Amino acid sequence: MKNIAIIGGGIIGLSTAYYLNKAGHKVTIFDQGNLKDNCSSGNAGMIVPSHIIPLAAPGMISKGIRWMFNSKSPFYVRPRLSGDLIRWGLKFYAHANHQHVEKSAPVLKEISAMSKSLYRDLAKESDFHFGYEERGLLMLYQTSETEKEEIQAANLANRNGVEARVLSLSEVQLLEPDVQVKARGGIYFPGDAHLIPQLLISNLIQHLQKRGVTIFSETRVDDFMVAGQRVASLQVQQERPAFDEYIIATGAWSGIFCSKLNLDLPMQSGKGYSFNLQDVKKNVRIPSLLLEGRVAVTPMGTSLRFGGTMEIGDTDRSVNMNRVKGIVQTIPKYYPEMSVNVPIPNQVWNGLRPCSPDGLPYIGRSSQYKNLIIATGHSMMGLSLGLATGKLVTELVNETETSMDISPFNPERFN
Ligand SMILES: Cc1cc2nc3c(=O)[nH]c(=O)nc-3n(C[C@H](O)[C@H](O)[C@H](O)COP(=O)(O)OP(=O)(O)OC[C@H]3O[C@@H](n4cnc5c(N)ncnc54)[C@H](O)[C@@H]3O)c2cc1C
Secondary structure, three states: OOEEEEEOOOHHHHHHHHHHHHOOOEEEEEOOOOOOOOOOOOOOOEEOOOOOOOOOOOOHHHHHHHHOOOOOOOEEEOOOOOHHHHHHHHHHHHHOOHHHHHHHHHHHHHHHHHHHHHHHHHOOOOOOOOOOEOOOEEEEEOOHHHHHHHHHHHHHHHHOOOOOEEEEHHHHHHHOOOOOOOOOEEEEEOOOEEOOHHHHHHHHHHHHHHOOOEEEOOOOOOEEEEEOOEEEEEEEOOEOOOOOEEEEOOHHHHHHHHHOOOOOOOOEEEEEEEEEEOOOOOOOOOOEEEHHHOEEEEEEOOEEEEEEEEEEEOOOOOOOHHHHHHHHHHHHHHOOOOOOOOOOHHHOEEEEEEEOOOOOOEEEEOOOOOOEEEEEOEHHHHHHHHHHHHHHHHHHHHOOOOOOOOHHHOOOOOO
16 A cells, blocks of 8 residues: 555546555645646547547648737637747647548547546545536538538547547437537547536545545645655645655646656646536537537536536636637528627636647656656646546556556656
């Protein structure tokens, strides 16, 4: 049994705590917030084995440049004179190509499939009621340009063993009997699932506390004390608690946090927003992505969540209502009978996706500090890959063979 500190209590930190606790370790989580005000509660709740294409993919650069001049656009890089941003951007640019996509697809498929199967198991446990449903995912498009890109993506998915069906509008409409859809067509991924993330997070917190995991909320870890090739202790206010192993799961803050140990972890945050419609009488049945507007739509019980935008930047949490309006204006373009008002700012949730420049997570042990593991950088897929990440980190702690080859996730791959 080891005494383990996890810094960061989002889905990655909590999933890691879940498997470490199950394996018999003593676990303590530190979080600077309340564990519910991070990126892991208000997201779109999609479990997406279909997402085998990383964010760094061909086309993203040209789209990004086109979108940068539109205040309501779904993708935006806030111009800043920041060395970190420039270095990150150059690495992103170097990976936005077909070879990277072809190489990443099987790896993302493997970790995604593993995570989905773990979610299926977790949903059967008595402490967990988080609205897990396996209804698939619809990718809806309106232009011939997007249709072409999506059919290519569907072919790539099928080649990698992820089932993708190209549907006409009338076939889409058969899957969505209660809501009128306006689209040229869609790709249906029957293997995807969804859940209610805020319930999952509450379930995990309660379960972990019941099982003796110590959680320090509103407790920022300020620094580390090191001794040779090991982390000796944390610095938390005036205290210096010591542990056998340290797991960094600090999401979008991980780049800054790792620099305290002189570790270079390229990271930018990708801010996104979401808001909910309550008591929807005729609800969407299948989680959908409205592709041209990059809006995610997820039914969660009787409510409907809309999420979107990716503002690459630092860790600023302010809400840009122009981008929220961009989400709202996209909705009736795809669901003509749905009229949604712009929510008031305090009903808009925002979260910072932890984005690595190649779109793959960082999961692995540091070579400089023998008792340090990094688990972050999951970008748009952190919820989806959360449980698998927790399991893989636990295997690293236990020094057993990992369930899959994690070398593509090496946190030192850019050194
Ligand atoms: C609009 C939107 C929709 C999304 N939809 C989906 C989806 O459908 N499916 C999906 O898979 N993913 C989705 N995502 C992405 C997903 O939400 C993230 O990838 C995931 O939540 C990241 O989890 P995390 O644990 O790494 O980070 P976080 O949830 O941000 O947790 C990191 C924690 O570290 C803490 N921390 C940071 N620094 C310190 C410190 N020094 N000391 C103590 N604590 C610290 C923070 O307080 C925070 O609680 C979406 C994101 C957005 C914005």
